[in-house]
Amino acid sequence: MSASDDLKDLYQEVVLEHSKRPRNYRVVEGATAEAAGHNPLCGDQLVVTLKVEGGVIKDVAFQGQGCAISKASASLMTGAVKDRTRAEAEDLFERVHKLVTEGPESVDVDALGKLAVLSGVSEFPARVKCASLAWHTLRAALEGRGEAVSTE
Amino acid sequence: MSGFDVNQVRKDFPILHQEVRGRPLVYLDSAATAQKPQAVIDALVRFYQHDNANVHRGVHVLSERATEAYEGARETVRRFINARDAKEVVFVRGTTEAINLVAQTYGRKHIGAGDEVLITQMEHHANIVPWRMLCEQTGAVLKVIPVDDRGELVLDAVDALLTERTRILAVTHVSNALGTVVPVKELTRRAHAKGIPVLVDGAQAVTHFPVDVQDLGCDFYAFSGHKMFGPTGIGVLYGRKERLEAMPPYQGGGDMILSVTMEKVTYNRVPYRFEAGTPNLEGAVGLAAAIRYLEALGMENVAAHDRELLAYATQALEAVPGLRMVGTAREKSGVLSFMLADVHPHDVGTILDREGICIRTGHHCAQPVMQHFKVPATSRASLALYNTREDVDALVRGLHKVLEVFQ
Numbered sequence: 277m278s279a280s281d282d283l284k285d286l287y288q289e290v291v292l293e294h295s296k297r298p299r300n301y302r303v304v305e306g307a308t309a310e311a312a313g314h315n316p317l318c319g320d321q322l323v324v325t326l327k328v329e330g331g332v333i334k335d336v337a338f339q340g341q342g343c344a345i346s347k348a349s350a351s352l353m354t355g356a357v358k359d360r361t362r363a364e365a366e367d368l369f370e371r372v373h374k375l376v377t378e379g380p381e382s383v384d385v386d387a388l389g390k391l392a393v394l395s396g397v398s399e400f401p402a403r404v405k406c407a408s409l410a411w412h413t414l415r416a417a418l419e420g421r422g423e424a425v426s427t428e
Numbered sequence: 429m430s431g432f433d434v435n436q437v438r439k440d441f442p443i444l445h446q447e448v449r450g451r452p453l454v455y456l457d458s459a460a461t462a463q464k465p466q467a468v469i470d471a472l473v474r475f476y477q478h479d480n481a482n483v484h485r486g487v488h489v490l491s492e493r494a495t496e497a498y499e500g501a502r503e504t505v506r507r508f509i510n511a512r513d514a515k516e517v518v519f520v521r522g523t524t525e526a527i528n529l530v531a532q533t534y535g536r537k538h539i540g541a542g543d544e545v546l547i548t549q550m551e552h553h554a555n556i557v558p559w560r561m562l563c564e565q566t567g568a569v570l571k572v573i574p575v576d577d578r579g580e581l582v583l584d585a586v587d588a589l590l591t592e593r594t595r596i597l598a599v600t601h602v603s604n605a606l607g608t609v610v611p612v613k614e615l616t617r618r619a620h621a622k623g624i625p626v627l628v629d630g631a632q633a634v635t636h637f638p639v640d641v642q643d644l645g646c647d648f649y650a651f652s653g654h655k656m657f658g659p660t661g662i663g664v665l666y667g668r669k670e671r672l673e674a675m676p677p678y679q680g681g682g683d684m685i686l687s688v689t690m691e692k693v694t695y696n697r698v699p700y701r702f703e704a705g706t707p708n709l710e711g712a713v714g715l716a717a718a719i720r721y722l723e724a725l726g727m728e729n730v731a732a733h734d735r736e737l738l739a740y741a742t743q744a745l746e747a748v749p750g751l752r753m754v755g756t757a758r759e760k761s762g763v764l765s766f767m768l769a770d771v772h773p774h775d776v777g778t779i780l781d782r783e784g785i786c787i788r789t790g791h792h793c794a795q796p797v798m799q800h801f802k803v804p805a806t807s808r809a810s811l812a813l814y815n816t817r818e819d820v821d822a823l824v825r826g827l828h829k830v831l832e833v834f835q
Contacts, residue, residue: 283782287775287833318774319791319804341804343772344834400778 285396287344295344300337300354309420313413315405315427320346324413331361338410345403349394350410356391362418369411376407432729438814440465451784454822459604459632459763459810460788461654468658471717475710482706484683498709501716505664508719509649510640513669518699519707522663523631524554526650529665529702530627531558533675539595541567546594549575549800550603553793555629559598575800579606579755586615590622597626601633605794605808606755607763616645625671631655635812636761637731647671653711658718662711672698679704730813734762737811741820748827754806765806768827771834773807779833780826
């Protein structure tokens with residue numbers, strides 16, 4: 277595969293679109309949990325806020341700054357985990373993590389829905405942290421860990 | 429320029445002649461670490477093939493040769509920075525260790541609660557954190573010379589910040605994040621007028637232009653081998669002899685002592701007092717080879733090439749639509765830091781990488797100056813003596829490609 281095709285896989289339309297107009301870019305009103313995430317090597321920072329009721333994520337949002345990959349991943353994540361249980365969100369993170377580290381052959385891509393657009397990240401090991409920052413932060417919020425999470 | 433032909437110079441650096449990702453390598457990240465000429469690589473191999481032994485202790489021929497090579501390297505460094513005496517050259521791991529050494533020896537002895545350490549807003553973390561740690565240990569206060577919007581020091585603020593409590597001024601010679609050349613000679617003059625010693629972080633300077641520590645007048649000058657075409661893990665702390673002699677040791681161990689009993693230790697004289705344990709012998713040998721390489725080219729020629737290429741690159745980058753230079757000081761060296769439209773530097777770096785172009789993206793271990801410019805990160809292209817106008821042209825084409833992807 278040429279370098280140029282790799283780039284097209286990484287910066288797919290959907291990724292660029294989500295990075296320019298991220299969904300759920302706000303603070304959840306009446307949030308029951310939140311966490312801050314930080315990638316010290318890049319300086320990327322974001323805050324995830326959530327409302328969990330009866331074990332189900334009723335609302336989730338994020339704010340912060342970062343590259344196209346981290347913003348798109350955060351935006352797509354908020355859409356994907358809404359109305360899911362904690363266990364489902366955790367399971368989704370595991371599959372997304374496999375997707376961005378090991379590539380599309382390693383998971384059932386169709387079952388991931390829109391998140392499948394992150395598959396191009398696996399060709400760019402230096403960018404895995406960007407794609408997973410929001411997810412690590414979500415996990416910290418779900419586990420009620422107040423301290424900031426770091427990709428390092 | 430007599431004696432300097434960049435195409436000849438490039439032939440001395442084997443790593444440059446390769447394809448990456450199907451394209452010729454364009455290396456524009458020498459401010460992070462510089463590539464090594466064959467002469468340095470050969471010197472390392474030769475040392476291990478012929479001369480390797482421990483120094484300062486053996487009576488055998490190899491130890492004599494290794495000691496000669498190591499102490500010869502000290503003399504080579506002395507000549508390169510024009511120190512008065514080779515005893516003023518302490519070998520350390522790099523700039524970072526050199527600054528930590530001064531903070532923990534000179535600093536611990538002379539800086540106490542309520543005293544002030546003066547640094548600048550544009551320091552690398554290596555010239556912030558050791559002082560921050562010292563302040564936490566002693567109750568001293570860290571003061572900061574501000575930076576203006578061009579990325580120059582606000583010199584008008586300096587005199588008021590050099591107070592009767594200031595115990596040291598620690599300042600970079602060239603900003604690694606902005607490329608600003610700081611007038612360290614003038615700052616040293618002002619600090620010395622008030623009896624305040626000065627440490628200069630020269631990591632980004634020694635590779636670009638001649639440095640004469642006697643002319644600068646500073647008390648300490650720190651730099652790394654790997655940024656000046658030598659090996660990693662070796663660096664230099666220059667210290668005026670009278671300063672070094674008044675400083676307590678840094679780490680304890682072999683070589684830094686004259687005698688040891690269980691009751692009493694007598695410390696060695698300078699510079700050995702600061703070089704505990706078996707030193708980085710091949711590092712010193714490789715650094716000396718790098719210096720001889722630079723001396724053969726002529727640092728004045730290197731500086732002229734650097735100035736010419738920086739001017740060309742500045743003009744070429746400023747013509748890229750949406751590009752904003754971060755750091756536009758009147759005197760700069762080697763570094764072009766920029767933002768491209770609203771594209772995050774990491775995305776710039778990834779796309780350039782796929783074109784075979786290596787740059788640095790991020791905060792460059794200089795977060796306070798990033799905060800001043802209100803950016804979390806920049807893209808940084810840095811130049812060295814083996815870079816050409818063609819490298820700059822490739823960068824410009826790469827940036828257009830970035831704009832294409834992000835429209």
